[in-house]
Amino acid sequence: MKREYNITIFSENHIGLLNRITIVFTRRKVNIESLVVSESAIEGVYKFLVVVNTTEDMVKKVVAQIEKLIDVIRAFYHTNEEMIFQEIALYKVPIEALYESDTVERIVRNAGAKILEITREYVVIEKTGYKEETQALFEELNQFKVMQFTRSGRVALTRDPIERLSVFLRERDAFLDSLD
Amino acid sequence: MATKKVTGSQAVILSLLEEGVEIIFGYPGGAIMPIYDALYDFDRHINHILTRHEQGAVHAAEGYARVTGKAGVCFATSGPGATNLITGIADAMIDSTPLVCITGQVASPLLGTDAFQESDVVGISMPVTKWNYQVTYPEEIPEVIAQAFYIATSGRPGPVLIDITKDAQFGELEFEYKKCRKVRSYIPETPVDPFKVKEAADLINAAKKPLLLFGQGVIIGQAEQELKDFIEKTGIPAAWTLLGLSALPTDHPLNVGMLGMHGNYGPNLLTNEADLIIAAGMRFDDRVTGKVAAYAKQAKIIHLEIDPAEINKIIKADVAVLGNVKKSLKMLIGNVNENNHSEWIQRFKDCDKIEYDKIIQKDLFPEKPGLTMGEAIRMVADETNHNAILVTDVGQHQMIAQRYFKFRQSKSNVTSGGLGTMGFGLPASIGAQLGAPDRTVVAVIGDGGFQMTIQELGTIAQNKLPVKILLLNNHFLGMVRQWQQLFFEKRYSFTELQNPDFITIAKGFGIPGHKVDARDDLQSGIKKMIAHEGPYLLEVTIEKEDNVFPMVPTGASVSDIILEP
Numbered sequence: 001m002k003r004e005y006n007i008t009i010f011s012e013n014h015i016g017l018l019n020r021i022t023i024v025f026t027r028r029k030v031n032i033e034s035l036v037v038s039e040s041a042i043e044g045v046y047k048f049l050v051v052v053n054t055t056e057d058m059v060k061k062v063v064a065q066i067e068k069l070i071d072v073i074r075a076f077y078h079t080n081e082e083m084i085f086q087e088i089a090l091y092k093v094p095i096e097a098l099y100e101s102d103t104v105e106r107i108v109r110n111a112g113a114k115i116l117e118i119t120r121e122y123v124v125i126e127k128t129g130y131k132e133e134t135q136a137l138f139e140e141l142n143q144f145k146v147m148q149f150t151r152s153g154r155v156a157l158t159r160d161p162i163e164r165l166s167v168f169l170r171e172r173d174a175f176l177d178s179l180d
Numbered sequence: 181m182a183t184k185k186v187t188g189s190q191a192v193i194l195s196l197l198e199e200g201v202e203i204i205f206g207y208p209g210g211a212i213m214p215i216y217d218a219l220y221d222f223d224r225h226i227n228h229i230l231t232r233h234e235q236g237a238v239h240a241a242e243g244y245a246r247v248t249g250k251a252g253v254c255f256a257t258s259g260p261g262a263t264n265l266i267t268g269i270a271d272a273m274i275d276s277t278p279l280v281c282i283t284g285q286v287a288s289p290l291l292g293t294d295a296f297q298e299s300d301v302v303g304i305s306m307p308v309t310k311w312n313y314q315v316t317y318p319e320e321i322p323e324v325i326a327q328a329f330y331i332a333t334s335g336r337p338g339p340v341l342i343d344i345t346k347d348a349q350f351g352e353l354e355f356e357y358k359k360c361r362k363v364r365s366y367i368p369e370t371p372v373d374p375f376k377v378k379e380a381a382d383l384i385n386a387a388k389k390p391l392l393l394f395g396q397g398v399i400i401g402q403a404e405q406e407l408k409d410f411i412e413k414t415g416i417p418a419a420w421t422l423l424g425l426s427a428l429p430t431d432h433p434l435n436v437g438m439l440g441m442h443g444n445y446g447p448n449l450l451t452n453e454a455d456l457i458i459a460a461g462m463r464f465d466d467r468v469t470g471k472v473a474a475y476a477k478q479a480k481i482i483h484l485e486i487d488p489a490e491i492n493k494i495i496k497a498d499v500a501v502l503g504n505v506k507k508s509l510k511m512l513i514g515n516v517n518e519n520n521h522s523e524w525i526q527r528f529k530d531c532d533k534i535e536y537d538k539i540i541q542k543d544l545f546p547e548k549p550g551l552t553m554g555e556a557i558r559m560v561a562d563e564t565n566h567n568a569i570l571v572t573d574v575g576q577h578q579m580i581a582q583r584y585f586k587f588r589q590s591k592s593n594v595t596s597g598g599l600g601t602m603g604f605g606l607p608a609s610i611g612a613q614l615g616a617p618d619r620t621v622v623a624v625i626g627d628g629g630f631q632m633t634i635q636e637l638g639t640i641a642q643n644k645l646p647v648k649i650l651l652l653n654n655h656f657l658g659m660v661r662q663w664q665q666l667f668f669e670k671r672y673s674f675t676e677l678q679n680p681d682f683i684t685i686a687k688g689f690g691i692p693g694h695k696v697d698a699r700d701d702l703q704s705g706i707k708k709m710i711a712h713e714g715p716y717l718l719e720v721t722i723e724k725e726d727n728v729f730p731m732v733p734t735g736a737s738v739s740d741i742i743l744e745p
Binding site for chain 2: 011012020027064065067071175
């Protein structure tokens with residue numbers, strides 16, 4: 001059965017690694033729904049979060065082949081239930097909408113969104129949440145003809161109380177040292 | 181350690197010397213000229229083999245790696261030089277062959293500008309290398325080359341490519357070399373888990389019909405002795421994959437033959453009767469498994485494997501023992517009981533009898549007038565006393581050679597398995613001969629593949645390599661034609677070849693040869709080839725519609741192996 005999986009990859013920050021990682025997905029024709037790359041809490045270690053919609057059998061094989069890449073330190077996969085995740089969305093709405101009634105204000109308040117910037121021409125609204133929530137806000141605001149809309153990739157944390165990577169890195173360093 | 185100031189190019193050569201490189205296969209060109217210039221001063225320390233095409237260089241490096249276990253090294257220039265390496269790199273990747281390929285690149289300010297002979301070789305080679313890296317600063321060279329050798333040869337080996345810009349070749353650095361012993365993000369092999377070994381041993385001790393399948397992992401891991409000790413102690417019959425061939429002597433009483441599409445009848449049929457399959461250093465290629473859904477469903481599976489990504493990739497393992505197969509087999513030997521499975525082994529012998537009567541006898545001792553590939557292979561194997569290195573190309577002749585050649589020692593079989601690269605054989609024989617100069621190297625090639633890299637006859641002649649080329653000529657792309665005959669109603673779509681006079685061509689390159697058209701002439705022709713001191717081409721005209729059987733048709737189960745059309 002296909003469902004959403006969150007693949008977390010910890011790696012060195014080497015040129016071309018993103019390409020190597022995406023090749024693993026491309027070869028198996030797994031489409032990437034969302035991709036976020038940034039430095040992790042551990043200095044020098046980069047973190048990729050890749051969201052895919054596929055079967056567990058496929059995600060296991062993809063993760064094993066990603067881990068095999070030389071510059072990848074470790075890769076994990078989790079279901080949505082095992083993670084806390086959010087996306088951020090920005091909406092640019094014409095300023096008239098704000099002047100003409102209190103509807104925009106009410107929508108923003110109800111959605112738990114906030115206003116980032118107001119100019120002579122437009123207002124920029126920010127909303128953090130699940131994709132369905134940011135999408136729902138878009139539908140509502142679009143009655144005022146949203147001028148621009150953008151949504152980030154997913155950021156996520158595991159519900160696991162321990163940071164598995166730091167434990168893993170400690171063990172790995174000890175193992176590599178034992179080789180000397 | 182004292183350092184000295186050298187150019188990037190000199191650092192490349194000095195680094196290769198530090199890694200003990202004795203031979204480089206390559207082809208010069210604009211963007212790698214500084215490195216070739218540096219090489220000129222070291223011609224007494226490193227032998228450079230100038231092939232006639234970069235594809236020849238990379239296949240030769242593969243042949244060298246396969247017979248020595250060391251990394252094969254090749255050089256090529258940027259652009260077309262580098263892209264011509266790709267087929268061989270892909271071949272090495274899928275067959276776990278260690279290669280270090282060094283390509284020249286345009287100067288770094290020109291990168292990405294569509295400069296003359298610029299191609300994004302790092303991008304192009306990414307899916308087919310274990311690792312690759314572009315060097316743009318001379319100071320990076322020693323460390324990157326050290327890493328390249330470490331990555332190429334450790335764990336599950338594979339090809340790496342280093343692309344060096346021309347300005348980095350010209351620039352200077354303080355040279356100091358330290359061999360690489362670890363990379364933080366890379367664990368070449370995990371230590372074998374003794375609990376898994378115990379679990380595996382329990383299954384082995386309880387099994388009534390166990391079958392061991394061995395692959396190239398046994399050869400790469402130098403576990404030939406452990407394999408032999410293990411099967412002798414447990415009395416378990418052992419079958420080989422294409423690349424596992426020669427890890428166990430052909431005449432070993434527990435060697436039950438070849439697996440897969442054109443393998444032997446017994447090991448294929450009985451895979452679906454075994455109660456336990458022990459896979460040692462093999463990856464359940466589709467040519468071995470046939471239809472996966474009907475593969476060994478009744479059996480428990482033990483998988484001894486170094487690459488975690490291979491576990492459960494195709495066949496689910498009941499017990500997966502990760503790590504070096506030399507270590508896991510050694511630990512297993514200590515945990516298994518002495519046993520013999522004579523009734524079970526008798527089943528393989530019964531199958532052998534059926535296969536012999538239906539196929540082998542006709543292949544090896546034909547009574548019809550047309551010559552068969554099998555009889556030629558048998559005679560070459562016998563005339564070389566089963567001590568030769570067999571190099572093959574890809575196709576019918578390859579399957580026949582693998583089936584009927586005989587081996588006494590390991591690292592004696594050089595063939596393109598996973599990628600099935602036609603044109604591999606002739607250049608690979610160059611590397612094999614240079615890697616094993618004291619052994620007889622026989623290159624068995626079909627008329628199709630021979631013409632894909634025939635220019636390497638020039639390399640063989642120039643270097644006076646005593647390769648014995650057995651050309652099995654049926655004037656067809658035989659394997660494709662066989663499939664057309666069996667599965668496409670004999671619609672021979674573009675598989676017939678009008679061939680040149682190969683003996684004259686070889687003569688033009690300075691290589692003597694002889695053509696055999698009749699059975700009377702075959703044995704003396706083969707004797708003459710083997711006795712000849714230098715390179716030699718023996719062309720044998722083969723019956724046009726000689727086929728390879730048995731066969732597991734595509735999509736069929738291994739137990740549906742067919743013995744005749």
